[in-house]
Amino acid sequence: MTGSIVIAGLGPGADDLVTPEVTAALAQATDVVGYIPYVARVAERPGLTLHPSDNRVELDRARHALEMACGGRRVVVVSSGDPGVFAMASAVFEAVEAGPAGWRDLDIRVLPGITAMLAAAARAGAPLGHDFCAINLSDNLKPWALIEKRLRLAAEADFAMAFYNPRSKSRPEGFAKTLDILNDACGDDRPVIFARAVSTPEEMLQIVPLSECTPVMADMRTVVLVGNSTTRLIERRGAPIVYTPRAVAP
Amino acid sequence: MTGSIVIAGLGPGADDLVTPEVTAALAQATDVVGYIPYVARVAERPGLTLHPSDNRVELDRARHALEMACGGRRVVVVSSGDPGVFAMASAVFEAVEAGPAGWRDLDIRVLPGITAMLAAAARAGAPLGHDFCAINLSDNLKPWALIEKRLRLAAEADFAMAFYNPRSKSRPEGFAKTLDILNDACGDDRPVIFARAVSTPEEMLQIVPLSECTPVMADMRTVVLVGNSTTRLIERRGAPIVYTPRAVAP
Numbered sequence: 001m002t003g004s005i006v007i008a009g010l011g012p013g014a015d016d017l018v019t020p021e022v023t024a025a026l027a028q029a030t031d032v033v034g035y036i037p038y039v040a041r042v043a044e045r046p047g048l049t050l051h052p053s054d055n056r057v058e059l060d061r062a063r064h065a066l067e068m069a070c071g072g073r074r075v076v077v078v079s080s081g082d083p084g085v086f087a088m089a090s091a092v093f094e095a096v097e098a099g100p101a102g103w104r105d106l107d108i109r110v111l112p113g114i115t116a117m118l119a120a121a122a123r124a125g126a127p128l129g130h131d132f133c134a135i136n137l138s139d140n141l142k143p144w145a146l147i148e149k150r151l152r153l154a155a156e157a158d159f160a161m162a163f164y165n166p167r168s169k170s171r172p173e174g175f176a177k178t179l180d181i182l183n184d185a186c187g188d189d190r191p192v193i194f195a196r197a198v199s200t201p202e203e204m205l206q207i208v209p210l211s212e213c214t215p216v217m218a219d220m221r222t223v224v225l226v227g228n229s230t231t232r233l234i235e236r237r238g239a240p241i242v243y244t245p246r247a248v249a250p
Numbered sequence: 251m252t253g254s255i256v257i258a259g260l261g262p263g264a265d266d267l268v269t270p271e272v273t274a275a276l277a278q279a280t281d282v283v284g285y286i287p288y289v290a291r292v293a294e295r296p297g298l299t300l301h302p303s304d305n306r307v308e309l310d311r312a313r314h315a316l317e318m319a320c321g322g323r324r325v326v327v328v329s330s331g332d333p334g335v336f337a338m339a340s341a342v343f344e345a346v347e348a349g350p351a352g353w354r355d356l357d358i359r360v361l362p363g364i365t366a367m368l369a370a371a372a373r374a375g376a377p378l379g380h381d382f383c384a385i386n387l388s389d390n391l392k393p394w395a396l397i398e399k400r401l402r403l404a405a406e407a408d409f410a411m412a413f414y415n416p417r418s419k420s421r422p423e424g425f426a427k428t429l430d431i432l433n434d435a436c437g438d439d440r441p442v443i444f445a446r447a448v449s450t451p452e453e454m455l456q457i458v459p460l461s462e463c464t465p466v467m468a469d470m471r472t473v474v475l476v477g478n479s480t481t482r483l484i485e486r487r488g489a490p491i492v493y494t495p496r497a498v499a500p
Contacts, residue, residue: 016271019364024266058496084371086496090379093493097484104486110372112364114269121334122360129340131400133383133409142498146408150381153407157400159383234347236354243343246308246336248392 003069005106007089009082009113010041014199017114025076025111033065034078034088042078056140058088062095066103082115086136086164116223117162120195123205125234125241127193127225130248132160137167137174144174148181155185160244161226166218175224176215182226183210191233191242193225194218207233207242253319255356257339259332259363260291264449267364275326275361283315284328284338292328306390308338312345316353332365336386336414366473367412370445373455375484375491377443377475380498382410387417387424394424398431405435410494411476416468425474426465432476433460441483441492443475444468457483457492 006025011017026032031049032042039052053061062077069075079087089110096103121128133154139147154161167175194206194217206217210226218224227244234241256275261267276282281299282292289302303311312327319325329337339360346353371378383404389397404411417425444456444467456467460476468474477494484491 011269014271016274017269017362019261019267019269021264021266082368082372084368084376084378086379089372089376090493090496093375093379093484093491094495096491097482097493104484104491108491110376112267112368112372114362114364115368118332118334118362118365122332122339122362126334126339126343126360128334129336129343131383131385133381133404133407134378135381141496143500146498150407150409153403154383157383157403157407158396159400232347234343234354241343241346241354241358243340245344246340246391248396250393 003072003074003106005065005069005075005077005092006109006111007077007079007083007092008111009087010038010078010080011114012081012116012119012199013197017119017199019111019113022111022113028074029076030073031068031075032078033061033075038078038080058091059095062088062092063099065092066095066099066106069106070102079113082113083110084112085115085134116164116198117225119198120193120223120225123195123198124193124207124225126243127191127227127231128160128162129244129246130160130228130230132162134162134164136164137178138165139171139174147174148177151178151181152185155182158228160228160231163224165220166222166224167215168220172215175218179213179215186210188229190227190229191231193242194222195225196222205239207240253322253324253356255315255319255325255327255342256359256361257327257329257333257342258361259337259365260288260328260330261364262331262366262369262449263447267369267449269361269363272361272363278324279326280323281318281325282328283311283325288328288330308341309345312338312342313349315342316345316349316356319356320352329363332363333360334362335365335384366414366448367475369448370443370473370475373445373448374443374457374475376493377441377477377481378410378412379494379496380410380478380480382412384412384414386414387428388415389421389424397424398427401428401431402435405432408478410478410481413474415470416472416474417465418470422465425468429463429465436460438479440477440479441481443492444472445475446472455489457490
């Protein structure tokens, strides 16, 4: 039996946002590895072993998955959203590069998923309808100065922005600093979308002008979208539509 | 009968990358509207009218869809990839904002899809595994000077980059200029991925150092991914794995 490792994206939460490709990979798996709440989304069945693990042990989890694949298992590493966007794919490849030579020749595939910013954008309208950037606001693995530099340059480039991991309990101050930088750098009152747990029963969407945003509007389950200078609101019954036009005048 | 309009992403090409949510919306549609090759991906059935239209008539198409929804039809506007990423969602909302007041209160939903850059990144490894940006290189709807400004700022921010619409037959020179700017601004020989028609029978993936890239490597079916300064190649049998590590040293 030849082992394999699939790094699969489960999408933002709803079952009907899981691609059939990922569903098929899970149906053939012998082992599913991942962060506890993501593994909890995979149905148990005979012949499948679930290996949930805690947050912040991504490299250990990746090595465990690679070892099992080397031993002939069909392993699926699950991420929420897309595995290549601030998720498990990079961690697995870091482990491959640092690991035994045999790991490089494993059958390794990455299966894309609906990442949080696209699910959130769809709920709000089309705020990312023009050029945009995605920034992980956690400074666990990079210096805060780099985040700040990227925020200022992204504002200067007039990108719409998507922020992942905006605010954790252990590091609540980064998002407050982010809002200060944006208020300073953007020079206008553009729309900001706080999208929490999109497509789950806990989904919550808030649309707030930049100057009225407060740090507590975000937590680790929130993705934050910031429009560019041309982003518009269409008022109507219920929540407005937020969208960024395709054209920029010369 | 109450009409509705759904703006749905069909993903990059393969059927098993279409979300069940989009499949369900198509099954309930009375009318499907979109660019000819995307409408061609929808199976004909009794009760469903297909309305394929040519490229560059996005606003006309959007108005047609909205008019039919106002008339009580269940309309699905199809895009490839994700409808909110350089696709039909913004065009529909432009039409809504400029159109009759009644269009604002239609039942309008956007259903996300697997956008080309994420499908391409998954094939290559995890090149977008850290902060990144997405830029549409077409200057049909924005001045070239803005594209050039964004490219230089994105390089300064050390974003990995994804380029949509890199090169059209009518405007072949923009991508050549893009490569010149990147060679000048990046100051190193980072990996570039040319991913054409990912997940279709015509799929082709090329991994090329920046200094060896030539404009003809891209066409309108190609998405181009450029690593950041830390992006790495893992050599192995067959194509190397390209990934961007999660950590940046202080």
